[in-house]
Amino acid sequence: MSISHKPNLRPSAQSLGHEAVQLLHSLAQFGSVPEGGITRLVYTPAWREAQAWLEREMTSRGLLTFWDDVGNLYGRSEPASPGGRRILTGSHVDTVRQGGCFDGAAGIVASLIAVSWLRATYGPPNLPLDVVSFAEEEGVRFPVAFWGSSNALAAAEGREPTPLPRVLDEDGIDIERAIRDANLPPASRRSRQPVGAYVELHVEQGSKLEEAGVDIGVVTAIVGQRRYWVEVVGRAGHAGTMSMQARVDAMACACSLLNELLERAAAIPDLTLTAGQWHVEPNAVNVIPGRVTFSLDVRHSSERQLDLFACEIERVCSNITAERRASVRLTSWMNQAPVPMNPSIIALISSAGNDAGWSSMPVLSGAGHDAQTFAGSVPSGMIFVPSRGGVSHAPDEFTSSDALGRGIEVLIRVLYALAYETYLP
Numbered sequence: 001m002s003i004s005h006k007p008n009l010r011p012s013a014q015s016l017g018h019e020a021v022q023l024l025h026s027l028a029q030f031g032s033v034p035e036g037g038i039t040r041l042v043y044t045p046a047w048r049e050a051q052a053w054l055e056r057e058m059t060s061r062g063l064l065t066f067w068d069d070v071g072n073l074y075g076r077s078e079p080a081s082p083g084g085r086r087i088l089t090g091s092h093v094d095t096v097r098q099g100g101c102f103d104g105a106a107g108i109v110a111s112l113i114a115v116s117w118l119r120a121t122y123g124p125p126n127l128p129l130d131v132v133s134f135a136e137e138e139g140v141r142f143p144v145a146f147w148g149s150s151n152a153l154a155a156a157e158g159r160e161p162t163p164l165p166r167v168l169d170e171d172g173i174d175i176e177r178a179i180r181d182a183n184l185p186p187a188s189r190r191s192r193q194p195v196g197a198y199v200e201l202h203v204e205q206g207s208k209l210e211e212a213g214v215d216i217g218v219v220t221a222i223v224g225q226r227r228y229w230v231e232v233v234g235r236a237g238h239a240g241t242m243s244m245q246a247r248v249d250a251m252a253c254a255c256s257l258l259n260e261l262l263e264r265a266a267a268i269p270d271l272t273l274t275a276g277q278w279h280v281e282p283n284a285v286n287v288i289p290g291r292v293t294f295s296l297d298v299r300h301s302s303e304r305q306l307d308l309f310a311c312e313i314e315r316v317c318s319n320i321t322a323e324r325r326a327s328v329r330l331t332s333w334m335n336q337a338p339v340p341m342n343p344s345i346i347a348l349i350s351s352a353g354n355d356a357g358w359s360s361m362p363v364l365s366g367a368g369h370d371a372q373t374f375a376g377s378v379p380s381g382m383i384f385v386p387s388r389g390g391v392s393h394a395p396d397e398f399t400s401s402d403a404l405g406r407g408i409e410v411l412i413r414v415l416y417a418l419a420y421e422t423y424l425p
């Protein structure tokens with residue numbers, strides 16, 4: 001595929017990268033925690049301040065800002081004549097607990113820089129070009145994920161916002177109250193205009209690009225992802241007086257079923273299984289745990305493999321708890337199918353990478369992304385830039401200024417083709 005017209009003024013990847021680092025530095029002040037890293041959970045004051053900061057940055061760059069019902073923030077580069085499907089580019093500002101300052105944030109500042117560079121260089125686009133900062137992607141504060149992008153898509157398709165789920169955070173605050181407390185501006189009807197394409201830049205969060213010495217990852221597909229709560233109920237009791245034979249230790253049972261699942265997971269190529277969050281009751285040094293609840297996160301690129309592993313989880317949970325006289329409740333709260341990216345956008349990103357002179361290679365994303373919400377109904381694509389050591393969801397997450405600049409240059413070229421050339425797949 002060839003793009004007929006290309007930006008004839010070449011942005012300097014180096015200066016784009018410098019600008020990105022400065023903006024990331026500013027954004028990192030919101031939610032930075034003394035233990036290290038950034039904790040910016042959706043609808044918290046740190047998140048709200050980050051969105052407010054971003055709105056000011058958008059306004060100062062001449063973008064028209066607006067919000068929707070759930071706190072997704074947009075900054076639009078308006079076309080000279082209104083109308084047409086909007087081109088969306090962005091990512092998320094929420095983070096995991098003690099996350100790094102690149103996951104989500106890199107895509108936000110990249111989109112902001114790319115859209116402002118295009119506007120300053122070529123004037124208004126031919127289609128509305130919106131930078132979007134999705135309210136929530138990580139699924140960390142509440143057991144919902146892609147809350148921002150799924151509501152953004154619903155609005156763009158003329159559907160009502162997703163009914164508020166009855167979910168609580170760790171402090172017992174429900175999502176409805178969290179939204180109220182965030183004091184969001186009113187929703188704009190602009191958020192209901194249809195979307196023609198979605199493009200997101202993100203740090204790779206893995207090490208394939210770094211190992212291959214390649215600048216740009218062209219995402220071909222995003223793995224499917226399922227999340228569960230496993231609640232194991234035993235019997236609390238005295239740590240010193242109850243014999244090992246008599247006790248029904250919920251933690252011992254949880255450990256043994258998790259070990260079994262980890263062994264089975266390791267035998268399936270490319271499947272990942274993570275038990276990252278634990279609650280122990282009563283959680284005291286001299287009490288046998290009576291109840292243990294933990295999360296499971298399972299990922300694979302094949303839906304069939306995820307179905308098969310879901311059956312394994314059920315079987316292992318019920319067999320092991322029965323053997324140990326405990327009981328178990330398994331709750332599935334997220335089921336995202338694997339999704340391919342749009343072939344025309346994939347081709348567009350590859351050719352933009354070539355035109356810019358940066359090396360690129362196809363990659364499968366093992367992380368979940370807002371692009372997977374859109375990909376089912378809107379042509380979508382993703383640009384990855386290398387992560388040092390493949391580290392992410394950790395304070396020492398890092399991507400160099402030069403790597404960011406190259407990614408932003410590619411994003412500029414892709415957005416030019418979509419919003420100025422109106423090349424719509």
Ligand SMILES: NC(=O)NC(NC(N)=O)C(=O)[O-]
Nearest residue numbers: 137138139145146367368369
């Ligand atoms: N890019 C991400 O880190 N995404 C994460 N969040 C979701 N919701 O998938 C994840 O766990 O992969």
Ligand SMILES: [Zn+2]
Nearest residue numbers: 096103138393
């Ligand atoms: Zn993340």
Ligand SMILES: [Zn+2]
Nearest residue numbers: 103104137202
């Ligand atoms: Zn992310």
